[in-house]
Amino acid sequence: MTESLPLSRRTVVTALGAAAFVALPAWPETARAADGPASAADGPVLDTHPAAEPSGTHVREVGGTHVVFQYGAVLPAFDGWRTREPTREYLSLDKRWRFRFDPGDKGLGEGWQSPRFDDTAWGRIDVPSAWDLLDTPGFASETATFGAGTAFADGYAWYRTTVDVPGSWRARHVRIAFLAAGYSAEVWLDGTYLGKHEGANSPFALPVAGALGPGTRQTLAVRVFRRASYSDYTAAPPQQVTDDHEIPYKPVDYWPYAGLTRSAYIEAVPRVTIAKLLMAGANGRLDARAVVENHGASDFDGWLTLDPGRGSGGRPTVVAARIAARSASVVRVSVSVPHAPRWSPASPHTLTARATLTADKSSGPRVDTLSTRYGVRELTVRDAQVRLNGKPLFLKGLNWHEETAAHGRAMTPAEYDRELGHITAVGANFIRNCVYNRHPYVYDWADEHGVLVMDDIDTMWLNTAQEKLQTERYGLARALALTMAWNQHNHPSVILWCLQNESEIDPEGAPVYRAWLADMKAAVKAVDLTxxxxxxxxxxxxxxxxxxxxxxxxxxxxxxFYGKDADLGPTLDAVHAKYPGKPILITENGTWSVAGTHGPDTTQGTEEWQAASFTAHWNQVAARSEFVAGFTYWVLKDYKQRAGYNQDYNGISVMGLLTFAEQRPKLVHEAFRKAANPRS
Incomplete structure (x- = not known):
């Protein structure tokens, strides 16, 4: 038995005792951009990296609550993409921007970030979109030529636009929010460098600090980077391009869509503002934590009212709120919600809570408001079972990739509805967000439709050296874990945090692997109240x-890939014997078929073989539902990848229940639909 590793938060939480408030972390008003490309003169361009991941993500304990900070401020709620708080002002950045590729990394030296730079000769691109589909004919076709078009344009590319900044924003705290930028992004406002973000699928918000010019037109410039997967995509064999600091660090078997792939907006909030609401509802009570920032020069002495929402049976509760100047504080409110319905897949009831800051207890204008959706449910792990509201779950699940043939990862709400509708149509009650965070729309959809979620981060296929680098120095894996748990905290549909996918377990490096996992687990446990x-x-x-x-x-x-279908059952029994108290979840299993290829169910590549393989695995899992918590099929739909195989199909992996572009079902689709959930 491997010696258990104690889980310490020492590397995760900045210990500050039980202070009622903490000073906002120092962050330079003008950060310096990295110097020059880290690449060979005749090789692919690689991005540059600071000593630690560039957003400064860390946790501080504030009044007994662990709070996530980035860029010198609390990591805020990103509900502004769909809601408009009445105390705030918004400017959408979803529009056509000026755009230019910069394969030689010349733009920074030539001043492409400057408001004085003439970009009239540049092309245009929609935000959000993936530059992969800007000019790649046949991207969705299985017969098109692999390796051509903007889908294979790597390195740097620049986005520029102008914004008219209202004069009323002089007394505001202003931040620029991006729901995703792949893989990394550096941002300038009127030539002032605001910061850099790494991680293609996690949202971030950059305070504009002294760069803002209220009442003027300002230029916003974003330099986005994507590392090449190979030095030559059509070489045999292709030579991988890697970067030990990036996550993932090497080519993986999904498509790394590039650009500003999700919505972006500017949010102007009061200087005393509710940055985040953390909700934990269970057993008829709601534990709410309002994280309040004071960006002003004077202390704030006021009141916070927490309304637990219509249908909860709870009454608005008023508590004192004191936040020192240039500080953050947590205002905690515990409210009885006797009529709040429990959230479950069968009854996916959500509530909307609203926090309101005022300077006077009984009346007076609102200083700031923030609302959030939440659900009341009890989630436990006991006796080798995952239990929701006291009842054991069996997770009939699907892995899925966030992409469509028309828009890549920059999907529209209608596309999300269609894609996710396939999941409920086959009777699945569970999705795994392999292997990255999804658009906020997805979590809202899952809450509303009663679909359970395992959320993932981008930590796929790391090796021992990288696990060590991330744990001991760079910290990007920890930052991704922290922001996942923080951003998705209030969603009742999210029931599992997934820390990594198929990363290396070198026998010599097992202690490194264990320390890496323990560090990420401590991160999510630090901020997850549930x-x-x-x-x-x-x-x-x-x-x-x-x-x-x-x-x-x-x-x-x-x-x-190995063994026989029938080996699964004995393997599950062996794992259960070793860890009798822990539930087991099959996080992936699947095979492949080329749609329309038929033959014996023993012949690889036929639809019959794919369906028979699924059924054999499902039956072995379902027979052990007393200790197997579920089965997650790989994968909902055929998907695009640049990992150096399936080039004969234009990079389309054909492992789905459905085809990629047409979304036509294969035989395994019906086999999956008919598979009976043993706990239904």
């Missing part, structure tokens, strides 16, 4: 860190 269980998608059923996991998760491909 104590959701933690798992990961291991590449082995004999993972040396399973004792750290709350739920044991592993990917298995018996009968495809």
């Amino acid at each position: 104590a959701r269980p933690v798992t990961w998608a291991s590449n082995t059923s004999n993972d040396p860190a399973f004792d750290i996991a709350d739920v044991i998760g592993f990917n298995e491909y018996f009968g495809y």
Whole structure:
């Protein structure tokens, strides 16, 4: 038995005792851009990296609550993409921008970030969109030529636009929010460098600090970077391009869509503002934590009213709120919600809470407001089962990739509705967000439709050296874990945090691997008031860190990559014997078929073989539902990837229930639909 590693928050939480408020972290008003490309003169351009991940993501304990900070401020709620608080002002950045590729990394030296630079000769691009589809004919076709078009344009590209800044924003705290930028982005406002973000699928918000010019027209410039997957995509064999600091660090088998792939907006909030609401509802009570920032020069002495929402049975509760100048504080409110319905897949009831800051207890103008959706439910892990509201769950699940043939990862709401509708149509009650965070729309959709979610981060296929680098120095893996748990905290549909996918477990490096996982687990546990269980998608059923996991998760491909289909049952029994108290979740299993290819169910690549393989694995799992929490099929739909195989199909992996562009069902689609949930 592997020696258990104690879970310490020392590397995650900046210990500041039980202070009622903490000073906002120092952050330079003008940060310096990295110097020059880190690349060989004749090789692919690589991005530059500071000593630690560039957003400064960390946790501070504030009045007994762990608060996530980035860029010298509390990491705010990103509900502004769909809601408009009455105390705030917004400027949407979803429009056509000026755009130019910069493959030689010349733009910074030539002043492309400057408001005085003439960009009239540049092309245009929509935000949001993926530059992959800017000019790649046949991107969705299985017969098109692989390796041509903007889908293979890597390195740097620049976006520029102008914004008319209202004069009323002189007394405001202003931030620029991006829901995603792949893979990294550096941002300038009127030539002032605001900061850099790494991680293609997590939202971020940059305070504009002294760069804002209220009452003027200002230029916003964004330099986005994507590392090449290969030095030559059509070479045989292709040479991988890697970067030890990036996550993922090497080519992976999904498409790394590039650009400003989700919505962006500017949000102007009061200087005393509610940055985030954390909600934990269970057993008829609501524990609410309002994280309040004071960006002003004077202390704020006022009141916060928490309304738990219509249908909760709870009454608005008023508590004192004192926030020192240039500080953040947490105002905690505990409210009885006797009539709040429990959230469950069968009854996905959500409520909307609103926090209001005022300077006077009984009346007076609102200083700021913030609302959030939440659900009341009890989630526990006990006796080798995951239980929701006291009842054991069996997760009939699907992995899925966030993309369409028309828009890549910059999907529209109608596309989300269609894609996610396939999940409920086949009777699935669970999705795994492999292997990155999704657009906020997805979590709202899951809350409303009663679909359970395992949320993932981009930590796929890391090696031992990188696990060590991330844990001991760079910290990007920890930052991704923290922001995942912080951003998705209030969604009742999210029931599992997934820490990594198929990363290396070198026998010599097992202590490094365990320390890496323990560090990320401590990060999510630090900020999650609801104590959701933690798992990961291991590449082995004999993972040396399973004792750290709350739920044991592993990917298995018996009968495809190794062994026989029938090996799954004995493997599950062996894992259960070793960890009898822990639920087991199959995080991936699947095979492949070329749509329209038929033949014996023993012939690889036929639709019959794919369907028979699924059924064989499902039956072995369903027969062990007393300790197996679920099965997550790989994958909902055929998907695009640049990992160096499936080039004969234009990079389309054909492992889905549905085809990629047409979304036509294969035989396995019906087999999955008919598979009966053993706990229904």
